[in-house]
Amino acid sequence: MAQEAAEAKINALSVELKLLRKGVGVQAKNLPGVVGEELRAVCGVREDDNPGTVRAKVLAGLRALIDKLPESQRKTARIVLGFGTGADQRYTARLELLGTGADRNIRTMQRRADDVVYLIAEAAYETPSASAGSLVSSEGPWHTSALAVRLTLSGAAAEVFETRRIVSHVAGLEEIEHGVSLARPVSTTGEPDLDGLGIDVVSGGEVHSVRMVSSTRVAFRLRPPRSLDAGEQHEFFFRIRLEELPAPFYCCTPEFPCESFELNVRFDRQEPPQRIWRIDGDLSKDAGDPVPARKPLFLDNAGEVHTGFHDLQPARSYGVGWQPAH
Structure with missing residues (x-):
């Protein structure tokens, strides 16, 4: 029966x-x-x-x-x-x-x-x-329903504009964890300052618990204006200004599932890359490796590339890599 x-x-x-x-x-x-x-x-x-x-x-x-x-x-x-x-x-x-x-x-x-x-x-x-x-x-306390990133390169410097919409899986969600990789090691003693690291939260909440988790990676928590109920969505927008990218690629490597990721990269018109490729679900340690065969991407007339991803899996990397002009 x-x-x-x-x-x-x-x-x-x-x-x-x-x-x-x-x-x-x-x-x-x-x-x-x-x-x-x-x-x-x-x-x-x-x-x-x-x-x-x-x-x-x-x-x-x-x-x-x-x-x-x-x-x-x-x-x-x-x-x-x-x-x-x-x-x-x-x-x-x-x-x-x-x-x-x-x-x-x-x-x-x-x-x-x-x-x-x-x-x-x-x-x-x-x-x-x-x-x-x-x-x-099993998917964690929240997941990302939509992530949109616009990356602008000027020489070695970079500016990142990120809009992230998250969906709570629990009642009373008060914060989400976030992290950013930096190009150069910084001191891990004392409390790091987001302004000094070039990170501005433009809208959607406030930042707290800023800390260095390694010499080249900063972690912080984003707190929405109010706690979220299960199934409720909330959007954050912030800007990151870097004197130098950690490596010639930009990836999202989610901790929790991500439904969609749209990435637009605007390259320096004075120094366009020799070639560009799509990174789609690589292991994080392989994301920056230029050797594996990957789908090529090409600059448009504005010197930009645009690509998108769906159903991103945790601990896998998705984004764009390139070979610099020199």
Whole structure:
């Protein structure tokens, strides 16, 4: 009987996920209104949750379930549900992404999509205590929903403008941890000064607990104007001015998952780089290595490159690297 009950739940959740994947999938504007009862239970959605909270809980829960799948199935699962795909890319168009080589039979791709939906539903009921609370907490107290960085280079100097939107996973979130790598070692004795390090918080909160975690990396905590509820979003914007970049690359290496990262780099027109490449999910120790084969990027007429990333994984590096002019 227990086995039959479990299979019934898995099948019911599979049906809900098949409805959810239609259209643009999880990117649908009406997502909070179409989430079924089984998925709400799995993701810990409460009756009094507002639409923003429902969306945040469902997205976090689905990401956690996808991460439970075998690595070979995760990309398929993200495409099927609409994670990291174009905002206007509907289900039938996403199905085409599942075809490989000559194997583009629509029935085959539909079968793959159905199989991965069942695996997601199965992962939700691996243990009797599966719930959104455990799913969300496995991703940390918050995650980044959107990160946009504009990097401007002038000779050796650099200026970074960063806008970061975070989503709380817990009630009463009062601060987030942040860190910046510096080019030159500084004293690790005494309390460091953000102004002296060229870091300005322009809007979205205040900084405290500034400290050097190594001779070339400063960490600090950003406090929003008020504590955040679970599922609530908040945006910070700050500027960093560096006399010199640590190395000829700029990366985001998130501690917690990041939904999207948009990076625009404006190079010095007097000293354009010899070549530029995209760093996509490298191990942090390999991010600055110019040897591995990577996708090349090219300057536009304004001397800039722009690239974007979706569904960034913790402890992996994403960004742009380049070979200086000399």
